[in-house]
Amino acid sequence: MGRLKNRHSQRFTAYLQLSDNHLRSNQITMLPDFPRLKERLLRLAWFEHRGRIQADELIGAIRAVPYFEGRGFATGDVDGHVERADAEVMAFPYEIQRSAIIERGLDAFRESLAKATALQIQAMHEMLLRKAAEATERVGNAVDAGGQPFSAELYFKMLETVQIDFDELGRPDISGTRMVMHPDQAERVRALMEQWEKDDSFQQRYRDIMLKKREEWRDRESNRKLVD
Amino acid sequence: MIERAIENWLIRTNERNYQTAFCQVLMHQGHRVLHSSVHGPMEQGKDIITIGPDGECHAYQTKTGDIGLAEWRGISGEIQELVELPVDYPGVDKSKPHRAYLVTNGSITDPVRTQINDRNEDNIRKDRRYASLEVIPRDSLLKSFVDAQGRFVPRELPDMRAFLELYLEDGRSMLPKEKLFAVLEGSSFSGKPTKKSDTVDAVTSSLVIVSYLLNSFEATENHYAMAEGWSILAACIARYTARNAIPPDQWRESLDLVMAELEANLALLRKNAIDRADFLEGDIRADGGVMLRARTTIMLGALACHELLPAGPWKADRSPDEVLQLIRAHIGRRNIWGDSAFPYLFFVIKFLESRNEIALARTLLDELFVAITETNFNRQGPIFPTPYLGIEEILASQIPDRLQDVDLDVYRGSSYIIRPVLEMLVRRGRRDLIAAKWRRFTYCQQNEFIPDRPEDIFAWRIEDGTNASGFPNKTQSWAALVSESLDLSPVPPVYRDFRHVLPFHLLVCPQRVTPTIIRSLDTP
Numbered sequence: 001m002g003r004l005k006n007r008h009s010q011r012f013t014a015y016l017q018l019s020d021n022h023l024r025s026n027q028i029t030m031l032p033d034f035p036r037l038k039e040r041l042l043r044l045a046w047f048e049h050r051g052r053i054q055a056d057e058l059i060g061a062i063r064a065v066p067y068f069e070g071r072g073f074a075t076g077d078v079d080g081h082v083e084r085a086d087a088e089v090m091a092f093p094y095e096i097q098r099s100a101i102i103e104r105g106l107d108a109f110r111e112s113l114a115k116a117t118a119l120q121i122q123a124m125h126e127m128l129l130r131k132a133a134e135a136t137e138r139v140g141n142a143v144d145a146g147g148q149p150f151s152a153e154l155y156f157k158m159l160e161t162v163q164i165d166f167d168e169l170g171r172p173d174i175s176g177t178r179m180v181m182h183p184d185q186a187e188r189v190r191a192l193m194e195q196w197e198k199d200d201s202f203q204q205r206y207r208d209i210m211l212k213k214r215e216e217w218r219d220r221e222s223n224r225k226l227v228d
Numbered sequence: 229m230i231e232r233a234i235e236n237w238l239i240r241t242n243e244r245n246y247q248t249a250f251c252q253v254l255m256h257q258g259h260r261v262l263h264s265s266v267h268g269p270m271e272q273g274k275d276i277i278t279i280g281p282d283g284e285c286h287a288y289q290t291k292t293g294d295i296g297l298a299e300w301r302g303i304s305g306e307i308q309e310l311v312e313l314p315v316d317y318p319g320v321d322k323s324k325p326h327r328a329y330l331v332t333n334g335s336i337t338d339p340v341r342t343q344i345n346d347r348n349e350d351n352i353r354k355d356r357r358y359a360s361l362e363v364i365p366r367d368s369l370l371k372s373f374v375d376a377q378g379r380f381v382p383r384e385l386p387d388m389r390a391f392l393e394l395y396l397e398d399g400r401s402m403l404p405k406e407k408l409f410a411v412l413e414g415s416s417f418s419g420k421p422t423k424k425s426d427t428v429d430a431v432t433s434s435l436v437i438v439s440y441l442l443n444s445f446e447a448t449e450n451h452y453a454m455a456e457g458w459s460i461l462a463a464c465i466a467r468y469t470a471r472n473a474i475p476p477d478q479w480r481e482s483l484d485l486v487m488a489e490l491e492a493n494l495a496l497l498r499k500n501a502i503d504r505a506d507f508l509e510g511d512i513r514a515d516g517g518v519m520l521r522a523r524t525t526i527m528l529g530a531l532a533c534h535e536l537l538p539a540g541p542w543k544a545d546r547s548p549d550e551v552l553q554l555i556r557a558h559i560g561r562r563n564i565w566g567d568s569a570f571p572y573l574f575f576v577i578k579f580l581e582s583r584n585e586i587a588l589a590r591t592l593l594d595e596l597f598v599a600i601t602e603t604n605f606n607r608q609g610p611i612f613p614t615p616y617l618g619i620e621e622i623l624a625s626q627i628p629d630r631l632q633d634v635d636l637d638v639y640r641g642s643s644y645i646i647r648p649v650l651e652m653l654v655r656r657g658r659r660d661l662i663a664a665k666w667r668r669f670t671y672c673q674q675n676e677f678i679p680d681r682p683e684d685i686f687a688w689r690i691e692d693g694t695n696a697s698g699f700p701n702k703t704q705s706w707a708a709l710v711s712e713s714l715d716l717s718p719v720p721p722v723y724r725d726f727r728h729v730l731p732f733h734l735l736v737c738p739q740r741v742t743p744t745i746i747r748s749l750d751t752p
Contacts, residue, residue: 043631044631047631063638063641064638065638065639065642066614066616066638067695068614068616068689068739069677069689069690069691069693069695069739070677070679070690070691070692070693070694070695071691071692071693072693072694072695073694073695073696073697074694074695074696074697074698075696075697075698076696076697076698076699077698077699078699080698080699080701082698220702221667223702223703224666224667224670224702224703225663225666225667225702225703225704226659226662226663226666226704226705226706226709227703227704227705227706228705228706228707
């Protein structure tokens with residue numbers, strides 16, 4: 001069974017029934033068994049499941065913090081906005097045949113679990129994007145493409161709306177920035193970006209935006225102070 | 229089965245361990261316990277002194293094992309004192325005869341019983357006005373324990389499993405705190421009392437249960453684990469009585485007994501520590517390093533906390549000079565492994581301040597604040613994990629012999645203790661240091677768990693509550709910060725009602741540290 005987790009403002013409980021009743025022997029009498037070994041094997045399967053989730057580019061980039069008690073959350077962001085929410089349960093079914101277990105043992109279970117993992121990742125993507133949309137709507141930095149294809153102009157518009165921090169040496173920190181899009185579109189955008197980066201005017205515009213962002217960051221930083 | 233389990237405990241334990249439970253049984257029978265030698269020196273052959281429901285004074289001497297003629301000769305001097313010397317205790321009328329009892333968890337042989345009877349008859353015949361000696365051997369003792377708690381012992385799995393695991397625990401280990409909370413909350417304190425006797429029964433049973441669940445820790449003289457065990461019981465009593473609004477006269481004496489036991493173990497821990505040149509323990513081949521440094525923090529914090537506990541009606545064995553000596557000798561080996569280490573350091577700082585060692589206290593507090601601020605600002609280097617991870621889990625996560633379920637890196641950038649530490653500095657007027665670190669401080673997310681019911685701070689884990697988190701104001705007014713740090717209005721009455729239970733409870737349950745609790749303990 002999974003544990004209660006938090007991905008920033010996204011709260012959910014992931015349940016993975018690693019030993020459902022239908023997978024238990026239906027005999028009344030007890031046959032020789034190896035529960036301690038099974039526990040170790042199922043633990044490995046759990047790590048594999050968790051590893052797959054962490055390997056997802058979007059989900060893996062977000063810090064997952066365990067919470068140990070309580071049902072409610074009141075999460076304040078850097079602007080002081082507090083979002084209240086209760087823990088959500090996310091459950092993912094998986095199917096596995098006794099015959100598959102008989103034939104292939106743990107591998108059959110791992111395959112089935114991998115399918116459940118894919119469902120979980122998909123559900124987490126949806127929840128994350130829903131929450132991100134709510135947040136951008138709230139702070140008012142949504143950019144409407146108006147049905148137009150992705151362009152350099154749209155890219156700069158997006159850059160201008162997001163808050164970018166800089167390190168002590170003044171370098172932009174975009175480690176937490178992600179562009180999320182359909183894989184087909186991502187391929188097209190990647191190719192476009194490579195072209196744009198060779199374009200001097202694109203580079204100049206990018207530098208100008210970063211200069212502005214750096215100034216904004218300096219202003220923000222200078223506000224981080226103790227006053228009377 | 230339960231009777232056998234209690235019998236098993238009773239025949240294996242010593243008088244020190246069963247004495248507190250026996251006191252509770254006496255209280256259950258209507259006695260008012262005036263003195264217990266576990267919590268102070270023996271009074272003229274009298275380990276326990278009570279005023280019984282009959283209004284008479286009762287004096288008990290407790291022993292371990294069978295008493296045959298050889299043993300009887302060995303204790304005859306003490307027995308003579310027990311019987312012949314009047315009870316010299318404040319509030320007891322010395323001119324009135326008392327009742328005297330010899331209690332043992334073994335048997336008393338017939339020749340000894342004959343001698344006792346002969347002596348009693350002789351005293352009556354010669355009108356010596358000595359107390360008549362009565363005996364309470366194992367069978368009677370066992371019956372009184374079983375009667376006192378039998379119906380509260382867990383009978384259902386998994387409670388019974390936790391119960392047995394605790395009983396069979398390696399006494400040299402750290403106490404499995406979660407299991408003890410689970411057993412107590414699942415047995416003695418599981419129901420809502422409907423009448424006065426329910427409360428008395430619940431508290432009585434809990435005290436007997438804890439006495440024998442801590443048996444393996446008592447046998448190995450693991451005084452820190454014992455102190456934690458009694459603290460857990462005190463917390464459970466506090467939560468249970470507060471939740472059900474039970475009047476203090478129904479539980480106050482029992483809680484005093486528990487707190488006295490907690491203090492007695494901390495006094496023994498101090499005596500153990502003062503005789504040592506270092507705090508290495510057990511198999512020293514795998515000791516030292518971070519383990520020794522963590523143990524040092526635990527020892528110094530627990531002993532400092534003991535010195536600062538509010539005084540109770542029992543005779544407390546404290547020695548602030550010795551504790552100061554220990555802190556001076558060992559503080560260089562401290563280790564702050566995460567948020568769960570904070571309560572130890574808090575009490576060391578408070579104790580040093582109480583001894584006017586202001587410079588050292590200030591160094592420790594400044595160092596802590598800088599360390600938390602910097603480690604949470606930096607993206608690499610040391611981490612201060614959540615208070616929900618105890619020292620054993622954190623040490624285990626560093627041993628590369630298995631797959632690790634604990635990823636400490638996720639706790640970077642957030643802290644449960646940074647706000648309480650900040651407020652401590654504010655109360656001490658350390659504006660210069662705070663101003664210097666404010667920019668980096670504002671990057672750390674501040675966490676706090678807020679239970680729906682204030683008394684739930686005495687629980688291990690609870691469902692009804694909110695995980696609150698947020699960031700500090702970027703621009704912060706010092707005046708407002710001072711005002712907030714001194715504001716005691718959010719302190720619920722239950723913190724004040726159980727002010728003597730709260731300090732050590734924070735060592736046992738560091739996840740219960742909040743700005744409000746620390747404010748209540750840090751403010752005179």
